[in-house]
Amino acid sequence: MKSLSKCFTLVVGLLAGLASAAPRAEAAIYQDAASWAAALSSIGQYGSTDLLGLPSYEAAYQDAFGTWTKGTVYDPVPTGLAAYPYNDPNATSSRGFMASFANPSVPGGLGATFTCYSNIYPCLGSYRVTFTLPYQIIGLTGALHLAADYWPGPDFMPELGGGKIVSGTAWKDPQSSYFFGALFDAPTNMFTVSWTGQAQTNLDLFASFALSNVQVVTVPEPASSALLGVGLIVLAGVARRRGAARLA
Numbered sequence: 001m002k003s004l005s006k007c008f009t010l011v012v013g014l015l016a017g018l019a020s021a022a023p024r025a026e027a028a029i030y031q032d033a034a035s036w037a038a039a040l041s042s043i044g045q046y047g048s049t050d051l052l053g054l055p056s057y058e059a060a061y062q063d064a065f066g067t068w069t070k071g072t073v074y075d076p077v078p079t080g081l082a083a084y085p086y087n088d089p090n091a092t093s094s095r096g097f098m099a100s101f102a103n104p105s106v107p108g109g110l111g112a113t114f115t116c117y118s119n120i121y122p123c124l125g126s127y128r129v130t131f132t133l134p135y136q137i138i139g140l141t142g143a144l145h146l147a148a149d150y151w152p153g154p155d156f157m158p159e160l161g162g163g164k165i166v167s168g169t170a171w172k173d174p175q176s177s178y179f180f181g182a183l184f185d186a187p188t189n190m191f192t193v194s195w196t197g198q199a200q201t202n203l204d205l206f207a208s209f210a211l212s213n214v215q216v217v218t219v220p221e222p223a224s225s226a227l228l229g230v231g232l233i234v235l236a237g238v239a240r241r242r243g244a245a246r247l248a
Contacts, residue, residue, distance in 0.1 A: 029161040030181035036141060039183055040217070046138065047218035051108045058132045059112070064122035068095060082121060093117075093124060109142055111210035114195035130192040139217035140191065141181035146171050148207035155196045157209060180211060187219045 030036040040046065051057075060069050065077050076092040083093045095117075115125035146162055156162035165171050165178055182191075195207050 028183055029159075030141075030179075030183075031161055031164065032179055036179070036181035039181070040139075043138070043183065048215055049218060051110075051214050051216065057110070057134070060130045060132070061112075061126040062128040062130075063095070063116075063125050064127075065124055077124065079124065083124070095124060109210060109212040109214045110191065110193075111208065111212075112193065113206060113208040115206050127195045128192060130190055133189045133191070133216070136187040136189050136219045137184075137191075137216045138187050138219055139181065139183040140211075140214055141179075141217075142211040142214040144178045144180035145176065145210040145212070146178075146207075147209070148172075148205075150205055152207070157193055157195060157207070159191075159193050160209060160211075162209075183217070 028039065030039055058069070060067055062068075065079060068075070074094060074096040077095060079091055079093045080089045081087070081091070083091050085091065110131055112126070112129040114127055114129075116123040116127070117125050144160060144165075146157070146160070146165060148156070148166075152162070152166050154163035154167075156166050159182070160180060171178075193209060
């Protein structure tokens with residue numbers, strides 16, 4: 001039993017050592033295929049799959065009055081003096097008539113439209129969306145399309161690197177598509193996109209994005225799972241040697 005215990009302790013120590021040595025990619029945005037390929041090659045072992053055929057994601061939206069989902073979009077929103085009739089601190093409003101959900105027309109992708117209701121200040125609508133996936137990822141890539149009804153500033157959708165794209169004029173062409181890739185600094189099942197800056201306080205503005213043909217970079221099988229097999233082999237070898245010693 002002492003030999004088994006020593007072997008088990010050795011395996012646990014080996015697991016911990018290898019886990020701590022595992023590479024981790026730094027958070028970064030890539031806007032061309034060459035730099036994306038180089039980044040992937042630097043993170044070591046990883047998996048890749050698309051969003052089609054996998055369990056659907058959930059989307060939560062945020063505006064100046066809180067967070068909402070497709071299931072709560074019609075719930076009353078306490079807006080007080082910020083909403084019509086502007087003299088009732090207990091006034092409520094609804095997001096239901098102007099809500100914009102994650103775009104279902106992006107097959108195998110992620111997308112959303114951001115809005116701001118003109119009779120409410122600050123914004124009642126959505127200026128941030130967070131997608132929650134049913135699995136952990138360390139990155140994702142796809143073809144990016146952007147749209148807006150105004151000329152955004154350099155802080156436009158920073159999680160997508162939108163500020164670099166909107167510096168020109170071609171981005172307003174609905175046919176324009178841009179390469180997009182992102183690696184996160186730690187495994188996560190969430191991806192957030194924010195419509196920032198003047199969009200949150202200007203009236204009757206909108207913007208949208210669509211990330212199509214998404215490929216997610218999945219977290220490799222935990223090192224502990226692979227090394228557990230090594231540990232079992234070691235323990236089996238010890239047991240076999242003990243059995244052979246008894247027969248001798």
